[in-house]
Amino acid sequence: MELTFLGATGTVTGSRYLLTSGREKILVDCGLFQGLKDLRLENRRPFPLPASELAAVVLTHAHLDHSGYLPLLVASGFEGPIFCTPATADLCRILLPDSGHLQEEEAERANKHGYSKHSPALPLYTRADAEVALEQLVTVPVHRPSTVGGIEFTFRRAGHILGSATAALRGDGATIVFSGDLGRAADPVLLPPEPVAEADYLVVESTYGDRLHEAENTQTALADAINRTAHRGGVVVIPSFAVARAQVLLWHLNALRDRGAIPALPVFLDSPMAIEATDIFIRHPEEHRLSPAQCVTLRATATMTSSSDDSKEIDRRRGPMIIISASGMATGGRILFHLERFAPDPRNTILLVGHQAVGTRGADMMNGRDHIRIHGADVPVRAEVVTLHGLSAHADADEILGWLKHFQRPPRQTFVTHGEPGPAAALRDRIEHELGWHATVPAWGERVTLEPGAGPK
Numbered sequence: 001m002e003l004t005f006l007g008a009t010g011t012v013t014g015s016r017y018l019l020t021s022g023r024e025k026i027l028v029d030c031g032l033f034q035g036l037k038d039l040r041l042e043n044r045r046p047f048p049l050p051a052s053e054l055a056a057v058v059l060t061h062a063h064l065d066h067s068g069y070l071p072l073l074v075a076s077g078f079e080g081p082i083f084c085t086p087a088t089a090d091l092c093r094i095l096l097p098d099s100g101h102l103q104e105e106e107a108e109r110a111n112k113h114g115y116s117k118h119s120p121a122l123p124l125y126t127r128a129d130a131e132v133a134l135e136q137l138v139t140v141p142v143h144r145p146s147t148v149g150g151i152e153f154t155f156r157r158a159g160h161i162l163g164s165a166t167a168a169l170r171g172d173g174a175t176i177v178f179s180g181d182l183g184r185a186a187d188p189v190l191l192p193p194e195p196v197a198e199a200d201y202l203v204v205e206s207t208y209g210d211r212l213h214e215a216e217n218t219q220t221a222l223a224d225a226i227n228r229t230a231h232r233g234g235v236v237v238i239p240s241f242a243v244a245r246a247q248v249l250l251w252h253l254n255a256l257r258d259r260g261a262i263p264a265l266p267v268f269l270d271s272p273m274a275i276e277a278t279d280i281f282i283r284h285p286e287e288h289r290l291s292p293a294q295c296v297t298l299r300a301t302a303t304m305t306s307s308s309d310d311s312k313e314i315d316r317r318r319g320p321m322i323i324i325s326a327s328g329m330a331t332g333g334r335i336l337f338h339l340e341r342f343a344p345d346p347r348n349t350i351l352l353v354g355h356q357a358v359g360t361r362g363a364d365m366m367n368g369r370d371h372i373r374i375h376g377a378d379v380p381v382r383a384e385v386v387t388l389h390g391l392s393a394h395a396d397a398d399e400i401l402g403w404l405k406h407f408q409r410p411p412r413q414t415f416v417t418h419g420e421p422g423p424a425a426a427l428r429d430r431i432e433h434e435l436g437w438h439a440t441v442p443a444w445g446e447r448v449t450l451e452p453g454a455g456p457k
């Protein structure tokens with residue numbers, strides 16, 4: 001087999017890996033590039049090979065930086081199955097059409113306000129394109145071996161978001177494991193990442209390859225930020241990944257209210273997608289730790305605002321209150337309107353709870369930028385900005401190493417991807433020094449021949 005890196009090199013977005021076995025070509029993940037403009041422009045470049053030549057896509061999880069290019073791949077002629085776990089398929093059914101919708105909205109707004117350099121601005125793909133792509137989803141539960149052509153593959157739980165999986169693929173006598181995005185063993189809501197015993201080759205993510213999540217007590221830090229803001233009469237605005245983080249947040253808020261650690265402020269979950277994701281979460285008990293009764297409590301923690309009228313109504317209210325809205329890196333969605341409204345007021349707090357990719361508004365606020373651009377205008381950021389790493393859906397460097405230590409023999413080669421250059425290099429160094437494995441950080445377009453390995457025990 002041959003492996004070619006078509007994304008997530010030097011960046012945390014655009015995960016795309018091509019596996020070639022004889023005439024069979026499979027793509028593992030099919031993500032959008034997000035963040036800096038140069039990266040986003042990558043999405044506009046023609047796909048590196050004719051999409052019709054691909055036999056299948058194996059999808060590790062539903063996040064757009066792993067799945068968001070699928071509608072364009074299908075529109076470009078890909079007709080094969082998209083294999084994923086049942087929960088991933090359910091999440092894709094909301095995430096991909098929404099992504100198409102956001103692309104259309106963005107193009108429309110750019111045309112209306114004339115702030116695009118392209119005229120007319122065209123969406124990368126539409127909601128309709130996404131709906132077409134969904135028809136090619138084929139669900140495969142974790143642990144059930146499946147085949148495509150001569151390649152066998154198995155998903156195992158990755159504990160990162162609902163449905164997230166690692167993927168082990170075997171062809172031409174070689175086994176390669178893709179970590180996808182790894183979650184955290186101690187996540188209060190999701191089940192932990194499952195160990196993998198062996199691989200001849202390994203592709204591992206490195207989002208937090210150079211960092212440890214503070215041992216801070218997440219609930220204490222969350223309560224402090226909320227109490228400080230409530231004391232000022234302000235509003236807590238939380239850009240949140242609609243999927244998984246929103247549910248974990250609700251779980252924490254509920255626990256804090258129960259303990260009397262925060263006042264009973266109104267909480268709004270203002271994201272149709274997060275609301276749907278919460279329902280999908282409840283429908284997949286095989287993926288998480290909550291009992292049916294706890295699921296009911298979770299859903300009752302917040303006022304769910306689906307309609308855009310209800311969303312606008314929130315912005316007319318006065319604090320204190322808590323608004324959870326998507327997207328998580330403030331790259332689009334309703335959160336932009338809440339930031340426009342609440343970021344300029346120093347009484348308010350913007351609470352960042354997940355990874356913020358370079359070039360996103362989230363990263364700008366985290367790094368102390370005093371203004372962000374929204375809808376073509378400058379919005380001053382005078383609100384307090386708080387970052388909580390403890391709520392991350394990604395394993396930190398120690399947790400990645402902990403997952404790697406389950407391998408019973410060193411992979412012949414480990415490829416460190418899905419990280420900015422610093423974190424990727426840091427993780428590679430730790431893998432080499434602490435585990436004694438051969439690890440590299442591949443470049444975009446790099447192609448590697450996967451030699452037959454020792455085979456499964």
Ligand SMILES: [Zn+2]
Pocket residue numbers: 061063160181
């Ligand atoms: Zn992810």
